[in-house]
Amino acid sequence: MDQVNLYNPKCETIPRDELRQVQFERLQSTLNRVYRNVAFYKAAFDGHRVNLERITDLSAMRELPFTTKEDLQRSYPYDMFAVPLRDIVRIHTTSGTTGKGASPHDAALGGPKPIVVGYTQNDLRNWRECAARLLTAAGVTQHDVVQIALHYSLFAEGFGFHQGAERVGASVIPASLATGVAKQIVVMRDFKTTVLISTPSHALNIAVSLDEAQVSLERLSLRLGLFSGERWSDTLRRQLEERLRIDSIDTYGPTEVLGPGVAGECHLRHGLHINEDQFIVEVVDPKTLAPVAEGHEGELVVTTIMKEGFPLIRYRTGDITRLNPEPCPCGRTFLRMAPVCGRTDDLVLVRGVGFFPAQIEGILAECSGISPYFQIILDQEGGVDTIQIRVEIADDIQSLDKVKAIETLRLEAAKRIQAVLDIEAKVILLEPGSLRRLAGGAERVVDRRPG
Ligand SMILES: [Zn+2]
Known part of the structure; x- marks a missing residue:
């Protein structure tokens, strides 16, 4: 001992x-x-x-x-x-x-x-x-x-x-x-x-x-x-x-x-x-x-x-x-x-599927080329929940065709989220620093759904 x-x-x-x-x-x-x-x-x-x-x-x-x-x-x-x-x-x-x-x-x-x-x-x-x-x-x-x-x-x-x-x-x-x-x-x-x-x-x-x-x-x-x-x-x-x-x-x-x-x-x-x-x-x-x-x-x-x-x-x-x-x-x-690993009050429910923001963080961290800064935006379109994940790309994307590299990364991130959490999310990649530089740090989850 x-x-x-x-x-x-x-x-x-x-x-x-x-x-x-x-x-x-x-x-x-x-x-x-x-x-x-x-x-x-x-x-x-x-x-x-x-x-x-x-x-x-x-x-x-x-x-x-x-x-x-x-x-x-x-x-x-x-x-x-x-x-x-x-x-x-x-x-x-x-x-x-x-x-x-x-x-x-x-x-x-x-x-x-x-x-x-x-x-x-x-x-x-x-x-x-x-x-x-x-x-x-x-x-x-x-x-x-x-x-x-x-x-x-x-x-x-x-x-x-x-x-x-x-x-x-x-x-x-x-x-x-x-x-x-x-x-x-x-x-x-x-x-x-x-x-x-x-x-x-x-x-x-x-x-x-x-x-x-x-x-x-x-x-x-x-x-x-x-x-x-x-x-x-x-x-x-x-x-x-x-x-x-x-x-x-x-x-x-x-x-x-x-x-x-x-x-x-x-x-x-x-x-x-x-x-x-x-x-x-x-x-x-x-x-x-x-x-x-x-x-x-x-x-x-x-x-x-x-x-x-x-x-x-x-x-x-x-x-x-x-x-x-x-x-x-x-x-x-x-x-x-x-x-x-989460709070009873930060379980996010989207179209009946529940997940914790920390799970999204874990999935994104597995995608190389993405920074650890992200934000989840919940909204509704025609009465149906939508989920958007805004995430910064890492500083070090070195590619001849950067636009294509970013699009590949975007699709890969969305695919992984779908595979692990069974949620169809729209992934939006942002310039390095854009979320981090928001005063006081960006809110992790922004829920714009009515009610
Ligand atoms: Zn111990």
């Missing part, structure tokens, strides 16, 4: 039967607290005739009602807090994966509301611990220079990794997302950054800009990338590893659940260990809400058992994944979840 990369060995290798006992005790105390202190949970438990005294083991959790993102949005701003505001020492909001770009400003205008999350001193301490475990599992040490290119704002992402990386003892550069790509690269080169923490798409922008600026990788000290905040395909992962010459680590942590630190891959990079001493996870069928068979794909449901400020009971994350109960050779006993 390799215990080199354990931040808290006793906790991370706890035997599973002991873990279940710890989980159950913490669950009971959480349930009692939310029932007493949060009107929403009191009403939900009473409405479902939940008798907390009947919850005598973990399997009885199934009697508890689910909590949804809409429930949290309706509680804006503070109704889900389980402690008085004077005990809250930090407030973050979600960026709103469904309520697109939701902000307090939108809420003031009656638009979609963000979810407001409060943290007590203990919550911040546990968060730091979770993030430190994740960074240690990834191989980050006090010898690393960690550049964090994530939001440091209302959103929790940057702060979560920042606190964890300081706890591990690394030298932390809070580059934030506000620093443009060109400056990120200068910082990365001059400060000898060894670990980049960003979204996969921002890392891709950095990689592409390195090529354009002809900065050779030899002048960088980069060895590792930790990624969060977006779903990414295996193909994009391989591309980032090749283009930046790094190992890549996938991490998971929605702000409403905690922020970065809920789960992360160990150095073996075969699934993300969930910090189960702080979270109880289930996977359910998103339609029937019944538990899926062990190892099957479904929606991740999380119950927090350590959080004081903003506890969640059976929270439907909307993220599609599956759990792997096999023991991991790294020695951690915590379950692993597969990288999130």
Whole structure:
């Protein structure tokens, strides 16, 4: 057993039967607290005739009602807090994966509301611990220079990794997302950054800009990338590893659940260990809400058992994944979840056929000559759904007859999509850079269909 990369060995290798006992005790105390202190949970438990005294083991959790993102949005701003505001020492909001770009400003205008999350001193301490475990599992040490290119704002992402990386003892550069790509690269080169923490798409922008600026990788000290905040395909992962010459680590942590630190891959990079001493996870069928068979794909449901400020009971994350109960050779006993492969709310339905945008990304990545930037446009013609896929060609199409080469590429991409997904899509190839340069990045899916 390799215990080199354990931040808290006793906790991370706890035997599973002991873990279940710890989980159950913490669950009971959480349930009692939310029932007493949060009107929403009191009403939900009473409405479902939940008798907390009947919850005598973990399997009885199934009697508890689910909590949804809409429930949290309706509680804006503070109704889900389980402690008085004077005990809250930090407030973050979600960026709103469904309520697109939701902000307090939108809420003031009656638009979609963000979810407001409060943290007590203990919550911040546990968060730091979770993030430190994740960074240690990834191989980050006090010898690393960690550049964090994530939001440091209302959103929790940057702060979560920042606190964890300081706890591990690394030298932390809070580059934030506000620093443009060109400056990120200068910082990365001059400060000898060894670990980049960003979204996969921002890392891709950095990689592409390195090529354009002809900065050779030899002048960088980069060895590792930790990624969060977006779903990414295996193909994009391989591309980032090749283009930046790094190992890549996938991490998971929605702000409403905690922020970065809920789960992360160990150095073996075969699934993300969930910090189960702080979270109880289930996977359910998103339609029937019944538990899926062990190892099957479904929606991740999380119950927090350590959080004081903003506890969640059976929270439907909307993220599609599956759990792997096999023991991991790294020695951690915590379950692993597969990288999130989609969301219950981004399943695109076209003429009755459902697919995830990540599947399109995977197919396009197999076509050489196409860049990773694409957009899906849904529309209707004569009452029939149409799907258009706009994708940038790569910079390096070298052909005597470029027009013909592009047409061949276009037809090939459409044919592959038809073959794999059984969808007739119109593929439109764009000049390199045209989607990437849209301010803030282009929206992945644009649905123009009426209704
Ligand atoms: Zn492991």
